[in-house]
Amino acid sequence: MAVIRMADDGIAFDGDTLSCGPLGGAETAFISLAEALAARGHDVTIHNHCGASMKRYGVVWEPLEKGVPETADLYIANRGDRLIHLVPDARARVFWTHNPAQYLNKWRYWRKMARWRPTVVFSSEFHARSIAAWMPTGGKETIPYGISEAFLAADPPADPPPPHVAFTSSPLRSLDWLLGLWEQGIRPHLPGAELHVFSSPKTYGAHGDARADAMNAVLDRARTMAELGVVLRDPLPKADLAEALAGFRAILYRGDPGETYCLAVGEAQAVGVPAVVQDIGCVAERVVEGETGFVAADDNDFARRGCAILKDDELWRRLHAAALAQQRQWSWDDAAAAFEKLLPL
Template sequence: MDITIACATRVAFHLDSPKAEGLGGIETASIEFAKSLAARGHAVTLLTRTDQTRAAAGVKNMALEALPDLTGDVLIVASNAEWMRGSKHSRHVLWLHNHLALNKAARRGQIGPMLRHRPHAVFGSVAAERACSRLYPFVSRHIIPLGVSAEFLSSRLDAPRSLRFVWASNPRGELKPTVQAWLRAHAQIPTGASFDLFGVDEGSLGLSPAQAGKASIVLHPRLTKADLARSYESAAAMVCPGSPGETFCLAAAEAQCAGLPVITLGTGALAERVQHGVNGLVCRDMTELADAVVALARDAELLGLLREGAQRMRPVMGWDRVAKLWESFLTRL
């Protein structure tokens, strides 16, 4: 099958970017998805914001602007249907990574291409599909979860762990309440525990550097997947409350595959990522979330049980499995 994948986020990236840059979830998923389909024998072209043409792992990576000149069996567009405009492909799929409000879609010129090409829609979670308006002219709606990069599926699970709780989500409105929950928990947990925040700048915390240091909050830059997976090898658990707009939460899935249970409010797709008492703890509010941090910091046996449950996600989170699910879906279109 001749498949084109268009990822039109604002981020400029290419096939080799993950080796040197910390990419976001949509960019990472697009690269992994393209490579996994190519590994199954499909002819795959990945269109991104790049100024060079590259080829690797059976995938041809070109600039988005090349789209009008391409033909193929199917065009898969990540989130932005506007890029279907002028497409010469036989079939069209809108791969929705974010919630798409009707007024936003209309304002950005996405309704016209949808009406013309009548795409099939693919969501990463049940929560995302249910939150999407039924007024969109999709031919069909399907749920296919994302996968996790190999770095998290092969990271060491037997390395010594310290009481490092981690955050690696995009900073949204839940960051400051989560920091406040950590402050409440910090006074009750053993000395040496820390809250490591990845990709968060100092100004987002709502704390002075002195306050952050006193509370054992450690800031890290956004890391590559390989570096983040290595960092997780010595961590205890992830704190990820979730948000109403969360359509999958790749950060939580990556953490679980690296052996980290996830403490969450179960908001958005986190209700699907985390099973309470199996691979994490689902809390009703930030007070309970702070209590959950204390519980895992104090109870090594509980932490071990949840860690065991988290790492059991590995066999079902590989991109090779995701590619097979997509292949089955695409052959039925």
């Protein structure tokens, strides 16, 4: 058993947040890794902006304001430069970054990275390529996010679902573009098709509040497109989302250059939902081209591929079966095992 301490200084969340409501990808990953490490027998404590001390699913939660211990076998600093130096006597130190690493190209990061030399953990090959070659580190590792058990264990549909499409990402991540493509390139060919948008600023806590006007402008556009089959829905907790996704025919998601894993597509693929994406950011890594979905060459190809999945039952069956066979291979337990390799010998 190793003593593992993890710290985050972003939005407030705690041991109940993930099971009770929607949550952003980085926060989902942070909680899921902690719970998976605890399930593997480790002593895991999270220090963050939780409101009170608690223990959930084997993980101890402590308010960051109460301070952190001096030592641990492994210390994982999540995202922020103000966390890198904490737990000064940790035997191994990880800096887990969740955004393209160009944001590290600042003196305050360089200075702390040079002093503490943490192993930097990335979530995709696209992500790993984003760090400057001159950035001092103690090593670089790519460990993809795991997929939560709710999605890995979801019951797939016996028959092709109706032509309903899911969108489960931020409103600012290509939803406005998708609404335009839906109106011009997809719905005219499939008058009965529906686009269900599970999206809200509420998912992103204080970060969502800061961007609420921009997010709501896109969601307001979606709300006006009800006659075109656009259905605006509240985001769901993970277990409910996994169950809901099983009833969708496809997930259509362009991709975003600021994204480094894309749980939205990874989770849908694990449920067996075929995907159409473009080669933007990391998202092409979530799809096995031509087998579990398609990486479209351009907007016209995107619309064409999306329409084909919505119309062609045999195509859907092939992509669906391949997604179930190939996209359920990496759980949070697997990710935790990869993090264990960063423990000191």
